Amino acid sequence: MLDPISRVRRFNRAVTSAVGALDTSFLGRGRPLGAARVLNAIGHGRSDVAEIRDYLGLDSGLMSRLLRSLEDEGLIETAAREDDARCRVATLTRAGRREFAAYEALSNAQAEGFLAQHSQREALLAAMDLIASTLTRERVALDEMDPRSEEARHCLGEYYAELGRRFSQGFDVSLSRDPDAKDMRRPRGTFIVAMSDTLPIGCVGLKGTESGYAEVKRLWVAPSARGLRLGRRLMDATESAARELGISLLRLDTNSALPEAGQLYRSTGWRAIPRYNDDPYPDLFFEKQL
Amino acid sequence: MLDPISRVRRFNRAVTSAVGALDTSFLGRGRPLGAARVLNAIGHGRSDVAEIRDYLGLDSGLMSRLLRSLEDEGLIETAAREDDARCRVATLTRAGRREFAAYEALSNAQAEGFLAQHSQREALLAAMDLIASTLTRERVALDEMDPRSEEARHCLGEYYAELGRRFSQGFDVSLSRDPDAKDMRRPRGTFIVAMSDTLPIGCVGLKGTESGYAEVKRLWVAPSARGLRLGRRLMDATESAARELGISLLRLDTNSALPEAGQLYRSTGWRAIPRYNDDPYPDLFFEKQL
DNA sequence: CATGATGTCTGACTTTAGTCAGATATGCCG
DNA sequence: CGGCATATCTGACTAAAGTCAGACATCATG
Numbered sequence: 001m002l003d004p005i006s007r008v009r010r011f012n013r014a015v016t017s018a019v020g021a022l023d024t025s026f027l028g029r030g031r032p033l034g035a036a037r038v039l040n041a042i043g044h045g046r047s048d049v050a051e052i053r054d055y056l057g058l059d060s061g062l063m064s065r066l067l068r069s070l071e072d073e074g075l076i077e078t079a080a081r082e083d084d085a086r087c088r089v090a091t092l093t094r095a096g097r098r099e100f101a102a103y104e105a106l107s108n109a110q111a112e113g114f115l116a117q118h119s120q121r122e123a124l125l126a127a128m129d130l131i132a133s134t135l136t137r138e139r140v141a142l143d144e145m146d147p148r149s150e151e152a153r154h155c156l157g158e159y160y161a162e163l164g165r166r167f168s169q170g171f172d173v174s175l176s177r178d179p180d181a182k183d184m185r186r187p188r189g190t191f192i193v194a195m196s197d198t199l200p201i202g203c204v205g206l207k208g209t210e211s212g213y214a215e216v217k218r219l220w221v222a223p224s225a226r227g228l229r230l231g232r233r234l235m236d237a238t239e240s241a242a243r244e245l246g247i248s249l250l251r252l253d254t255n256s257a258l259p260e261a262g263q264l265y266r267s268t269g270w271r272a273i274p275r276y277n278d279d280p281y282p283d284l285f286f287e288k289q290l
Numbered sequence: 291m292l293d294p295i296s297r298v299r300r301f302n303r304a305v306t307s308a309v310g311a312l313d314t315s316f317l318g319r320g321r322p323l324g325a326a327r328v329l330n331a332i333g334h335g336r337s338d339v340a341e342i343r344d345y346l347g348l349d350s351g352l353m354s355r356l357l358r359s360l361e362d363e364g365l366i367e368t369a370a371r372e373d374d375a376r377c378r379v380a381t382l383t384r385a386g387r388r389e390f391a392a393y394e395a396l397s398n399a400q401a402e403g404f405l406a407q408h409s410q411r412e413a414l415l416a417a418m419d420l421i422a423s424t425l426t427r428e429r430v431a432l433d434e435m436d437p438r439s440e441e442a443r444h445c446l447g448e449y450y451a452e453l454g455r456r457f458s459q460g461f462d463v464s465l466s467r468d469p470d471a472k473d474m475r476r477p478r479g480t481f482i483v484a485m486s487d488t489l490p491i492g493c494v495g496l497k498g499t500e501s502g503y504a505e506v507k508r509l510w511v512a513p514s515a516r517g518l519r520l521g522r523r524l525m526d527a528t529e530s531a532a533r534e535l536g537i538s539l540l541r542l543d544t545n546s547a548l549p550e551a552g553q554l555y556r557s558t559g560w561r562a563i564p565r566y567n568d569d570p571y572p573d574l575f576f577e578k579q580l
Numbered sequence: 581c582a583t584g585a586t587g588t589c590t591g592a593c594t595t596t597a598g599t600c601a602g603a604t605a606t607g608c609c610g
Numbered sequence: 611c612g613g614c615a616t617a618t619c620t621g622a623c624t625a626a627a628g629t630c631a632g633a634c635a636t637c638a639t640g
Contacts, residue, residue: 340618350618351619354620355619374616376616377618378618
């Protein structure tokens, strides 16, 4: 029972029974699972009824009845949406928020209990991130965001930390030509964050310049999301954004200590060019005509 | 959304929807999940009705009806058990084996599809092993087995391979005092394998000698199962077995290149003693009075 | 403002899962 | 053999989930 397929299936069995246990713990609050799921979806900020229905994959009749039962319990209120009275929005009442908090506490306790099983938390978390990223691969959203947003700053922080580990001389942002945030906002450029569920797992910046080209900066993919071809997707998205912005020439610099990046550029139509700036860190320079 | 709890919960969400997708694919064969699960349990070699019921957590009434429906479909046959006619055993018919094979194919395809998502298969598999071992931690069974069994040989092979990696001079079993299998069988000694589901994830041998003590040999825990205190459980089981066998003094040798092992022995009542054999590999020797 | 599309709701229905109290057959033990 | 335990089966029930057709209000558009 040691071949890859058996190992995946052992994982499936383990996880199936764990999921079942969590569902069972949710039943402890005296309400069927369907209603509990709707309540939790609302608690997590999904207010449009159609969105919840879609998210949970429910029939509209069933959905309507579940909303009614939550209303009867006094946990939610529904109202027509301001801009389109055909649609309904649901919000938690005070009692609903209390009940939602109780479900959150159950979920958190379950998660903590799981982490406590293992004496090497970080290894366990890394394994979970890897699997979650793989499973949600097709659902990774590439969102244009402000480079100063919390998500972007998280990615950049991880990116700098990794450069520090991988460059033999370390990495100090202040010595590098740190791009100005305004150069990575439309219409001069953009900044794209790859979001898997609520977790930022990659980023890339497009920095407008005055020199007839734009630069690709800060391409980073979280360790747990490597191997999923996310770097390529981010680069494709950057090129699309550049075309939209009327940019026809892209440049970037990188370092030979990051071989997977160089590999990606070479395999996607980038051409090595001579050094075009005096940043101390890069030793490889590329260009791509769109 | 980067704190540990959120990461665990992101994993839960990802995995819940994947499990749901597998269930849905099973429904494609025109039979409710309950019946499909029973059929698969039988296909995987569980023939006793009581055992299946216990494994799937089903009520006896429900179980009986599910068996009846599979019988009506011509997929299984039930009969009274030879040695106890109150119990029933179920077996697949020819059609049942075909149907079971179709479910297996679905499971395998799903597993392969998942592996194909990722370009670093081994990392993904290691992550799944780690999580599966953590989740099934309480269900790990410590089974006494023949040291020549397939499970035992797998563990020993992994153990030797790891010593080879960790000893600077490598490891060659033939140079070591490889215990005779018969010394690790009752009543002289024993060999214990830790089984997680169908996967052997650890082992330990108790080797009887003529010298007034028994030796603990071949303590190994799979990398994916480290951090779960399995080594301690294996050692406890060995001590219990030794007591049962009337052994009152245990010895073992180990190497300082395996610090976690030395740490375990020191923290569980073992006392360092002088070298007591001429094996070239160990450099640390311990003894414990039971 | 008529028309068709959209989103929600209601009623009537089915399937699946699960519970529980007996009925029945068999095994074990004195 | 009687009496009790065990394993399964049957019938009668409930709860939850899901399906489907049609009703109704609202929106967008020509």
